Amino acid sequence: MRFTKMQGIGNDYVYVNCFQEPFPRDPAELAKQVSDRHFGVGSDGLILICPSNQGADAWMRMFNADGSESEMCGNGLRCVAKYVHDHGIKKSPQLRLQTGNGILTVDLEVKNGKAERVRVNMGKPILEAEKIPTKLVGSPPVNVTLEANGRQFEVTAVSMGNPHCVIFVPAATDELVLGFGRHIETSPLFPKRVNVEFVEVLSRGEVRQRTWERGSGETLACGTGASAVCVAGVLSGRTDRRIVNHLLGGDLELEWNEQDGCVYKTGPAVEVFSGDWPE
Numbered sequence: 001m002r003f004t005k006m007q008g009i010g011n012d013y014v015y016v017n018c019f020q021e022p023f024p025r026d027p028a029e030l031a032k033q034v035s036d037r038h039f040g041v042g043s044d045g046l047i048l049i050c051p052s053n054q055g056a057d058a059w060m061r062m063f064n065a066d067g068s069e070s071e072m073c074g075n076g077l078r079c080v081a082k083y084v085h086d087h088g089i090k091k092s093p094q095l096r097l098q099t100g101n102g103i104l105t106v107d108l109e110v111k112n113g114k115a116e117r118v119r120v121n122m123g124k125p126i127l128e129a130e131k132i133p134t135k136l137v138g139s140p141p142v143n144v145t146l147e148a149n150g151r152q153f154e155v156t157a158v159s160m161g162n163p164h165c166v167i168f169v170p171a172a173t174d175e176l177v178l179g180f181g182r183h184i185e186t187s188p189l190f191p192k193r194v195n196v197e198f199v200e201v202l203s204r205g206e207v208r209q210r211t212w213e214r215g216s217g218e219t220l221a222c223g224t225g226a227s228a229v230c231v232a233g234v235l236s237g238r239t240d241r242r243i244v245n246h247l248l249g250g251d252l253e254l255e256w257n258e259q260d261g262c263v264y265k266t267g268p269a270v271e272v273f274s275g276d277w278p279e
């Protein structure tokens with residue numbers, strides 16, 4: 001099976017072009033194997049680039065390192081867009097890509113025939129508690145108390161197609177991310193588990209984020225998470241609608257647009273190498 005390793009600000013996945021390769025018999029098991037950083041390729045998960053069954057240019061299927069499938073992946077979608085363009089599946093500067101959160105439009109900045117940066121319309125955030133889904137109080141739950149591993153946090157929950165729990169903190173330390181990430185991910189208040197963002201506000205237009213991802217643990221970046229942070233910052237009155245988010249692997253530009261209610265996310269997409277995975 002031919003694969004390509006790609007990364008978006010350090011959030012790295014193994015990508016398989018299912019326009020050419022057969023859809024894997026057991027994608028969950030394959031995700032676990034390829035993601036292993038010692039015995040596999042090494043990645044935060046597996047992304048399958050498939051023909052769309054809804055008339056889009058391609059369909060992204062995304063599996064975390066633990067084999068669970070997610071509805072959406074913001075950094076992954078930029079890389080899918082780059083792959084679809086650069087590998088000639090559709091050589092257009094604007095693409096429509098199918099995800100578990102509907103068909104999303106992406107705009108590519110192309111230099112010397114290759115996509116370098118991608119702007120994704122991430123769609124409208126989902127704010128109703130039962131659709132996020134969460135049992136936290138409030139709809140949307142903004143600045144509400146959550147207890148995990150014996151500690152109380154003030155959190156805001158948002159779905160960008162996948163669930164996020166945003167926590168604004170004075171310092172996003174190892175103690176918080178590594179000590180509480182998994183406990184919050186698996187809290188009974190989130191029936192489908194949750195991605196967790198620990199966020200420092202640097203100014204009304206600038207934040208720093210660390211991410212504990214559902215199914216993959218700490219990653220260098222999370223695009224849906226950065227989008228959820230943009231929304232949570234506005235809902236909780238901490239930040240403006242346009243922010244720069246500094247993640248461990250690099251920066252993303254975000255805007256929660258007042259006119260259409262959609263979140264726009266811009267950042268790089270990079271191809272690292274290709275190889276063959278034994279079947």
Ligand SMILES: N[C@@H](CCC[C@H](N)C(=O)O)C(=O)O
Pocket residue numbers: 011064069070071072073074075076162163195213214215216219221222223224225
């Ligand atoms: N890193 C991704 C999100 C990947 C999926 C997430 N772990 C989930 O289970 O929802 C991103 O860039 O959005």
